[in-house]
Amino acid sequence: MSIIKSGLSRRDVIKGLGAVGLLSSLRAEQLLAQTGATPVRVLCVVLQHGWGIASDSNRFLSGDGSDYRFPDGLDPFNSIKDRCVAIENLRTLGEWGNNHDLSYADVLTAGVLQGTQSSSFDGHMPLSVTPSLDFLLQERSGQNSFRFSAGYRSWGVQYHPVSFDRNATVLPFYTKASDAYGSLFKNIPDAGTGTASNSEAALLQKVFSMIKNPAPGYIESLPASEKAKIERYLLAVDDLQGKKSAVVGYAGSERLKAIPVAGQSHTENLASYLDMVKVGFANQMTTSAVVGIGDINDIADFHHTHAHANSDIWWNTRRAFAQTIVSFVNELDQIIDTDGRTLLDNTLILLSGEVGSGSHNIVRKGHILIGGGAHRLNSGRRLVAPVVTDRAERDALVRESANGTMVRQVVWSGSAGARTNADLLREIGNIAGLKLKEFGLPSQNSGDVL
Amino acid sequence: MSTSTLTKLSLAAMSAGLLLLTACSGVDDKSRSSATVTASSSIKTASSSTKASVSSLPLSSSASVSSLAAVGSPSSAPALQKTALAIIEEQCTSCHFGLHKGWGNYKTDADWLAAQTTLGVSYIDHLNPKNSLLLTRMKYYGAMNSTMPLDNAAAPEAFTRAHYDVIEAWIKSLALPDAEPVGDGSVALSNAVYSELGVSASLVCGNPDETLSISLNNPSKIARSGIGAYGGVMARASGVTTTASANLAAVADDGVVTLRGEGLDIWDKSVFFNALSSPVVNGEVDLTLDVLGVEGVAHDFAKVGLLVSSTDDLSGQLVFVHWAGKHGLAEDSGTGVLDQYRQIAANPNGTTVLTPTPARLRIAYENNTLKIGACLGCESPPMGLPKTFNFVPKRIYIVASSHAESAIQARLSLRDAYAQAGQYERLASQKVTCVDGEATVHFSPEATTGLSVLQLGVVRADETVASTRVVKAFSDGASCELQDELLAPTLRRLSESQIKNSMVAVFGDIFARDIWPSMDDGAKLIGMNAMADKLNINNLNFERLYDTVAAVSTTLLAKHTTVMNCAMASSDACVADFVRDYGKRLWRRPLTTAEVAQFTSTYTSLSGNPRKLDFAVQSLLLSAHFLFRSEIGVLVEGAQALSNYEMVSVLSYSVVNSTPDDTLLTLAAKTTPLTRAELSAQIDRLFMDPRANQAMMEVYKDYLKLDLVMSRPKEASLNFTDAVRRDVLASAEKMLESKITHNPNYMSVFGGSEYFLNNNTASLFGQTASHSDFKAVAIDSDERVGILNHPAFLSVHSTLSSSGIVKRGVFVLEQLLCQELPDPPGDVMPVPIPGGIDPERTSERELLKITHSAQAACVGCHQIIDPAGFGFENFDVIGRYRTREKNNVTIDASGVLDNVGEYVLRYDTSAQFANQLMASPQMQSCVSRRFLESFLGQEVELSACELKKYQGLLQSNGGSVKDLLTSLIQLESFGKRQ
Numbered sequence A: 001m002s003i004i005k006s007g008l009s010r011r012d013v014i015k016g017l018g019a020v021g022l023l024s025s026l027r028a029e030q031l032l033a034q035t036g037a038t039p040v041r042v043l044c045v046v047l048q049h050g051w052g053i054a055s056d057s058n059r060f061l062s063g064d065g066s067d068y069r070f071p072d073g074l075d076p077f078n079s080i081k082d083r084c085v086a087i088e089n090l091r092t093l094g095e096w097g098n099n100h101d102l103s104y105a106d107v108l109t110a111g112v113l114q115g116t117q118s119s120s121f122d123g124h125m126p127l128s129v130t131p132s133l134d135f136l137l138q139e140r141s142g143q144n145s146f147r148f149s150a151g152y153r154s155w156g157v158q159y160h161p162v163s164f165d166r167n168a169t170v171l172p173f174y175t176k177a178s179d180a181y182g183s184l185f186k187n188i189p190d191a192g193t194g195t196a197s198n199s200e201a202a203l204l205q206k207v208f209s210m211i212k213n214p215a216p217g218y219i220e221s222l223p224a225s226e227k228a229k230i231e232r233y234l235l236a237v238d239d240l241q242g243k244k245s246a247v248v249g250y251a252g253s254e255r256l257k258a259i260p261v262a263g264q265s266h267t268e269n270l271a272s273y274l275d276m277v278k279v280g281f282a283n284q285m286t287t288s289a290v291v292g293i294g295d296i297n298d299i300a301d302f303h304h305t306h307a308h309a310n311s312d313i314w315w316n317t318r319r320a321f322a323q324t325i326v327s328f329v330n331e332l333d334q335i336i337d338t339d340g341r342t343l344l345d346n347t348l349i350l351l352s353g354e355v356g357s358g359s360h361n362i363v364r365k366g367h368i369l370i371g372g373g374a375h376r377l378n379s380g381r382r383l384v385a386p387v388v389t390d391r392a393e394r395d396a397l398v399r400e401s402a403n404g405t406m407v408r409q410v411v412w413s414g415s416a417g418a419r420t421n422a423d424l425l426r427e428i429g430n431i432a433g434l435k436l437k438e439f440g441l442p443s444q445n446s447g448d449v450l
Numbered sequence B: 001m002s003t004s005t006l007t008k009l010s011l012a013a014m015s016a017g018l019l020l021l022t023a024c025s026g027v028d029d030k031s032r033s034s035a036t037v038t039a040s041s042s043i044k045t046a047s048s049s050t051k052a053s054v055s056s057l058p059l060s061s062s063a064s065v066s067s068l069a070a071v072g073s074p075s076s077a078p079a080l081q082k083t084a085l086a087i088i089e090e091q092c093t094s095c096h097f098g099l100h101k102g103w104g105n106y107k108t109d110a111d112w113l114a115a116q117t118t119l120g121v122s123y124i125d126h127l128n129p130k131n132s133l134l135l136t137r138m139k140y141y142g143a144m145n146s147t148m149p150l151d152n153a154a155a156p157e158a159f160t161r162a163h164y165d166v167i168e169a170w171i172k173s174l175a176l177p178d179a180e181p182v183g184d185g186s187v188a189l190s191n192a193v194y195s196e197l198g199v200s201a202s203l204v205c206g207n208p209d210e211t212l213s214i215s216l217n218n219p220s221k222i223a224r225s226g227i228g229a230y231g232g233v234m235a236r237a238s239g240v241t242t243t244a245s246a247n248l249a250a251v252a253d254d255g256v257v258t259l260r261g262e263g264l265d266i267w268d269k270s271v272f273f274n275a276l277s278s279p280v281v282n283g284e285v286d287l288t289l290d291v292l293g294v295e296g297v298a299h300d301f302a303k304v305g306l307l308v309s310s311t312d313d314l315s316g317q318l319v320f321v322h323w324a325g326k327h328g329l330a331e332d333s334g335t336g337v338l339d340q341y342r343q344i345a346a347n348p349n350g351t352t353v354l355t356p357t358p359a360r361l362r363i364a365y366e367n368n369t370l371k372i373g374a375c376l377g378c379e380s381p382p383m384g385l386p387k388t389f390n391f392v393p394k395r396i397y398i399v400a401s402s403h404a405e406s407a408i409q410a411r412l413s414l415r416d417a418y419a420q421a422g423q424y425e426r427l428a429s430q431k432v433t434c435v436d437g438e439a440t441v442h443f444s445p446e447a448t449t450g451l452s453v454l455q456l457g458v459v460r461a462d463e464t465v466a467s468t469r470v471v472k473a474f475s476d477g478a479s480c481e482l483q484d485e486l487l488a489p490t491l492r493r494l495s496e497s498q499i500k501n502s503m504v505a506v507f508g509d510i511f512a513r514d515i516w517p518s519m520d521d522g523a524k525l526i527g528m529n530a531m532a533d534k535l536n537i538n539n540l541n542f543e544r545l546y547d548t549v550a551a552v553s554t555t556l557l558a559k560h561t562t563v564m565n566c567a568m569a570s571s572d573a574c575v576a577d578f579v580r581d582y583g584k585r586l587w588r589r590p591l592t593t594a595e596v597a598q599f600t601s602t603y604t605s606l607s608g609n610p611r612k613l614d615f616a617v618q619s620l621l622l623s624a625h626f627l628f629r630s631e632i633g634v635l636v637e638g639a640q641a642l643s644n645y646e647m648v649s650v651l652s653y654s655v656v657n658s659t660p661d662d663t664l665l666t667l668a669a670k671t672t673p674l675t676r677a678e679l680s681a682q683i684d685r686l687f688m689d690p691r692a693n694q695a696m697m698e699v700y701k702d703y704l705k706l707d708l709v710m711s712r713p714k715e716a717s718l719n720f721t722d723a724v725r726r727d728v729l730a731s732a733e734k735m736l737e738s739k740i741t742h743n744p745n746y747m748s749v750f751g752g753s754e755y756f757l758n759n760n761t762a763s764l765f766g767q768t769a770s771h772s773d774f775k776a777v778a779i780d781s782d783e784r785v786g787i788l789n790h791p792a793f794l795s796v797h798s799t800l801s802s803s804g805i806v807k808r809g810v811f812v813l814e815q816l817l818c819q820e821l822p823d824p825p826g827d828v829m830p831v832p833i834p835g836g837i838d839p840e841r842t843s844e845r846e847l848l849k850i851t852h853s854a855q856a857a858c859v860g861c862h863q864i865i866d867p868a869g870f871g872f873e874n875f876d877v878i879g880r881y882r883t884r885e886k887n888n889v890t891i892d893a894s895g896v897l898d899n900v901g902e903y904v905l906r907y908d909t910s911a912q913f914a915n916q917l918m919a920s921p922q923m924q925s926c927v928s929r930r931f932l933e934s935f936l937g938q939e940v941e942l943s944a945c946e947l948k949k950y951q952g953l954l955q956s957n958g959g960s961v962k963d964l965l966t967s968l969i970q971l972e973s974f975g976k977r978q
Helices: A010-019 A026-031 A076-081 A133-141 A177-184 A196-213 A224-245 A265-281 A301-309 A311-333 A391-395 A423-430 B004-017 B029-045 B067-069 B085-091 B109-119 B133-140 B159-171 B495-505 B539-561 B560-567 B571-588 B593-603 B609-622 B645-657 B662-668 B676-687 B690-704 B704-710 B720-742 B791-796 B805-816 B842-854 B855-872 B909-921 B921-936 B945-957
Strands: A002-004 A040-049 A061-065 A067-069 A084-091 A146-148 A193-196 A289-293 A349-350 A365-371 A379-383 A397-398 A404-408 B187-195 B200-204 B211-221 B230-236 B239-243 B249-251 B257-261 B271-280 B286-295 B303-309 B317-324 B329-333 B340-345 B357-368 B368-377 B395-401 B408-416 B424-433 B436-443 B453-460 B464-471 B490-493 B628-631 B634-636 B638-640 B754-757 B775-779 B896-897 B903-905
Touching: A026 A196, A040 A133, A040 A311, A040 B453, A040 B645, A061 B109, A067 A076, A076 A084, A076 A365, A084 A423, A084 B690, A133 A289, A146 A404, A146 B357, A177 A265, A196 A224, A196 B368, A196 B593, A196 B609, A224 B200, A224 B490, A224 B539, A224 B628, A265 A289, A265 A311, A265 B424, A289 A379, A289 A391, A301 A311, A301 B249, A311 A349, A311 A365, A311 B539, A349 B645, A365 A379, A365 A423, A379 B539, B133 B609, B187 B249, B187 B453, B187 B464, B200 B453, B200 B464, B211 B436, B211 B560, B257 B303, B257 B395, B271 B690, B286 B303, B303 B368, B303 B408, B317 B357, B317 B368, B329 B368, B340 B368, B395 B408, B424 B436, B424 B453, B495 B539, B495 B571, B539 B560, B539 B571, B539 B609, B560 B571, B571 B593, B571 B609, B571 B662, B571 B704, B593 B609, B628 B645, B645 B662, B645 B676, B645 B921, B662 B676, B690 B720, B690 B921, B720 B754, B805 B921, B842 B855, B903 B909
Parallel strands: A040 A289, A040 A349, A084 A379, A146 A289
Antiparallel strands: A002 A193, A061 A067, A084 A365, A349 A365, A397 A404, B187 B200, B200 B436, B211 B424, B211 B453, B230 B239, B230 B271, B249 B257, B257 B408, B271 B395, B286 B357, B286 B408, B303 B317, B303 B395, B317 B329, B329 B340, B357 B368, B453 B464, B490 B628, B634 B638, B754 B775, B896 B903
């Protein structure tokens, strides 16, 4: 199916393809961007009901500074704590309604407007008006972020709205590892860059050209709400066209441990997803990834009996997830990146969740950051961000509302983080090469965290 | 109750624009009416500034908030000497817009108001208090019929019916009194009705043969004599001088006032402006100022607005609500100064350009409360308290301040609610002669000019002797288009099944079973899956669709006769024929000449017909014209008229869930719009198609969410294997199809005692079977009734290992009865099982009550949810009948569901509950609503005009399954959209 032009440098191949028009200039530029300095990769793992680090959790980190310990349930992280930064007390979405549902869209965006409650996406979860970190990284690298959902869903939607582009469009997740494999890895050649066969490519280009022009005046004739549907369709066509234009081969030697198969369990999917992230990072197929983990263990009355209560069963489940992450981290640490560092050295893994703990805390939420960020992250420490407790100070913590006014964020909590989720995401983005002065809603930028 | 608390609550209530407490204190509805009439009669002797509207007449009663304690409901207990607000404060910890917090969390009334605004809900509807959510909730939670559970565990006493009555009386007292005739008693207007048919009323005349003049007036528009009573004022650093209003303002022929604004500053101690000013007598002010435009603005904070003072000059307490240059709408206030600021509305265009106009500003004083409001481009500004003050206004100023050396010109329009009725703009008039003391008044619709409120006046010798206001209300037969309630035009992406069905319908059933795409649309538990907004294209499902289309193309080239013949043809003319012929079926309309030309010119360069056909198939099937069903139409006389092709598409997907066939497309080619008879004939034809049975069954399945039986996690010990699940689902499908095929009443499909069993499913029904094929078996109807008692339904709506009372209850309420439940609170923790309770010897029902439902934050909702779930307790997690659970604990499957409408569901067993549900008007109404939503792909509000029509049609047509479709085509929105 693919023609691999061996003997030429990857850069030459891309330039050549662009020059003869087989590769759109934008796509060529995107691929060329991949050939630069070794990038910092960023993986965001969002766990439904959080990792349990929050002011109202029932287990807490101990120790200070570099002399710290993760609590029972997150104890696997103690084996890699020198590669971690445990961050506590970050303020995220303000308090109103059911934070659990309201904050999915905010986890990686800090862009949900205060007070919004629902959306056409699902009716239960608002959307973000600012792009997510993974999208910004995708924009910069020109490589699509890998987005995977291991049962990270509820209310009948297949994945929670976590990743957004600049138009408040929810970016989809692969919900089955076999689908992800088929889309991202199947038939990838061992090296280099090529295209589909000339005749196939030519036919496909004609198909794409044809369907991208539905009819003169057609889109303009639609009501605004319906026009957006066609615009999303056209974005999907563009995306597929880009994907079919060039087949980028493996740039490194890492390969998937196993090919995922249809019908795998969510737990098996999670392992496959992390494997794909590892191979994707190692072979420079992407620089960013998001993995959502939901209620994937069959636990009776999970939500109320276990998640809300941070029960032992739920902590044990967290421990299993933690162990999975630790294994993944250790594997990254065994891979030598193009600059001679380990892949872990050049990676940042953010462990977060829509809430801090099962009791839905989002005004003093914890995160775990793992990796080196190309040695730009001072790891191996517990970082306790300052909080405000005075009523007047809490009242001063505001957030943009849907009608453009600034609204008080903290309604009932006695204390709240003085630093925000946005602060952390901004700094992660900058470590990864973004040049961000602000991230998310302007109100959410309050100072440095790391 | 402390004074401070009372004040806080009163202020909170007032902020919502609802403090009309004095209007009913101490009287019940009947006596309130007479009290109002008595008060009305005082109009005649009131001063010329007396407000004409009865609604805001200052009654002589000195009733206050605390005096409301005496509200005289028949069932009020003597001991119940509490105000409505005090009761709410004590009892309702979860009456706060989903915040689930007590009153104490709101430091100020502004907090409370902000919470309402933020969340977009209001517990008290100040425009129509009888419809207030607070009342609905209280009814919902049981207060109408029984003692409500303690919402606040710390409340000193239970919430009783007597408490409810006090609150209800209070809320109803907030209502604007019904429009009643006012006048001198010599004539009376009654039975005034204003609909799309015009205005009519009955007139009773004191003089049996008198001829009177009847005027139809616009009460929202004051005749343009508005500034005659105002003098001119110029406030400067050197002092305040007065002048004639004509020196500052001019009145145009159309009544618009142009006020010249000057003054170097208007903030803090520098309160400099030009104004039209008038004293306010007895606080009687209700002035609305429309800022229509402001020219010559040189300073960002140039201001135009209404200022009131507690004194007759500017030394007192001042409140200034205004349009603020580039800074939106705001309020300044202070004592002798304007040094306090509150933004009311931000400039929607940022702060670099002027705040848009028109802006509407209003200041009113009523019920001892000063209220202000402001909004941009709106009809009714929300009224609330000023930031700090509450005073009786003594003087009002219509202010324009340039805040600069140069002047501004403010174009203004005034509405003074205290102006006399005679000053209302007259729309029409007629002479009416009474015959035997009676006459009928009628004005044609054209005379009403589409206003929402009108005033009828009876004039004798230039004096208004009677008048009444009348609010427009559409008649039952009014068209939805007239009411501006047509449904929205939509693009509807084909569902997974529609993609498959359409391709199979066009090309035949020649494809492999595993090529169809998963579109990852999810499965909505509440609502229908066909909602257009939920079905989208993204880069992941589009890639899967591409894989499908590639496989379809390969199959066609290998198996489809027409395609294969064309592939081998020497000429490519057949490719163009293919595009035209099959494109019409796939795109549900003929391709235009340009579209066909685009195809042919594009594939010309491809070599060989197979590749050209490959291109054509892929392009047709990946096109938006295939993937999105168009229900957009074209604009015709103010509505989007659907084309014939669009209509037959709606019809075809509704009846057979597939693309229109050639018969429908031929019919659609008519140059005139399809008639209902033609559409009805097509329903008759298509309903005979076996696909119709399947399609309707799919809608029922979607309504009940039966497909989820394949994915709901169940404990391994239940051995609820994939094979069992498949057969359970097949059993349910057969049950539904066996009903639908006889075209019974659409509700009857849910019933019956004949189930389809095989070797995998029989045990779930307490039966045995060794056959793998399904056979109909009658089951004891005292145990199990209909699809709601089918294991497919019951195992979908249960948890991993238990019956899931809450899950079942929520589903019944939200999906089967179309009730809206609030989101669960975010701060709920389960209560540990108390010592002495053995969970293995306690029913799940009892445990739920102990650990969850009894919590203060939960009880409000669970009071209603739980009885809707108890009714399935005769069935376990996978739908097996039971009378005992755990260690021989007796099942209690009884309950009373009495808070979802007039119809009370009382049941002792699950079978009774199912029968009660199916017989309930609530479920009948809900089913029809969900089906309509599914057919048209959009949510339909409970009060939607088209839903009412649909339900009426369904009833009048007979209510069969087919009538779900025949009623659909009779709706206006079937053929036209907003």
